[in-house]
Amino acid sequence: MLEMLSMDFMQNALVAALMVAVACGVMGTFVVVNRLMALSGGIAHASFGGVGLACFFGFSPMLGSLGFAMLCAMIMGVLTWQNRKQADTTIGVIWAAGMALGVILTDLTPGYGGDMMSFLFGSLLTVPTDLLYWMAALLVLILGTVVFNFRKFLAVSFDPEFARVRGIPVMAYYMLLIALIALTVVIAVQAVGMILVIALLTIPAYIAESYSKNLVQMMLIAVGISLVLVLAGLFLACELNFVVGPTIIACGVLLYVLNFAVKKLLKK
Numbered sequence: 001m002l003e004m005l006s007m008d009f010m011q012n013a014l015v016a017a018l019m020v021a022v023a024c025g026v027m028g029t030f031v032v033v034n035r036l037m038a039l040s041g042g043i044a045h046a047s048f049g050g051v052g053l054a055c056f057f058g059f060s061p062m063l064g065s066l067g068f069a070m071l072c073a074m075i076m077g078v079l080t081w082q083n084r085k086q087a088d089t090t091i092g093v094i095w096a097a098g099m100a101l102g103v104i105l106t107d108l109t110p111g112y113g114g115d116m117m118s119f120l121f122g123s124l125l126t127v128p129t130d131l132l133y134w135m136a137a138l139l140v141l142i143l144g145t146v147v148f149n150f151r152k153f154l155a156v157s158f159d160p161e162f163a164r165v166r167g168i169p170v171m172a173y174y175m176l177l178i179a180l181i182a183l184t185v186v187i188a189v190q191a192v193g194m195i196l197v198i199a200l201l202t203i204p205a206y207i208a209e210s211y212s213k214n215l216v217q218m219m220l221i222a223v224g225i226s227l228v229l230v231l232a233g234l235f236l237a238c239e240l241n242f243v244v245g246p247t248i249i250a251c252g253v254l255l256y257v258l259n260f261a262v263k264k265l266l267k268k
């Protein structure tokens with residue numbers, strides 16, 4: 001393992017894992033508190049349409065994923081805000097359309113069929129250095145926005161009616177929150193892929209919710225749990241020659257089950 005840590009690809013993987021853990025811990029807290037799991041999953045899957053567009057027209061898949069994720073996030077946000085009862089249907093349609101577009105366009109692009117698995121299930125061990133700069137820039141943007149608007153996000157998340165009375169534009173901050181979730185999805189996809197990203201966003205935050213008294217504590221605990229899961233999954237995958245993304249999520253599911261069992265035993 002020490003020999004592997006001296007290799008560039010492993011060092012890049014560790015840096016990427018750290019950034020993914022921080023982003024998912026912070027924004028996953030908002031996803032759980034606001035019950036935005038379905039919407040986050042829809043953004044993640046729909047963003048594959050951007051990968052298909054990038055492959056077909058010959059530009060960066062990262063840019064394609066980022067642009068398409070933001071577009072779909074804004075559409076989902078507006079439509080679900082206007083009609084909460086039809087939210088699941090709206091998310092499902094955009095989710096399916098994005099995935100279908102991505103699959104069709106990658107299938108029409110020679111040479112990209114085999115790369116589809118890395119987008120769907122992550123490619124943490126093959127993250128290039130230039131992509132790390134993109135991930136770092138997005139992480140700084142996410143953290144800076146959360147810190148600057150934390151009190152407003154807090155009000156909108158827990159008491160939107162009170163926030164509206166205080167003159168806070170609730171819909172605007174709701175849309176900003178969704179935009180940050182879309183950025184987080186783009187970062188996390190590098191580790192666990194589009195199919196499993198919702199698990200990395202929600203499992204650490206779900207566990208952290210049981211042991212925290214306020215939102216800041218929940219974020220810090222979720223970041224710590226995310227970091228443990230990502231690093232444990234990375235090293236286990238390298239030792240056992242498994243795919244990294246599913247291994248990370250398997251560690252998360254195991255931790256969730258253990259946490260659930262411990263809480264049940266403590267209640268008894």
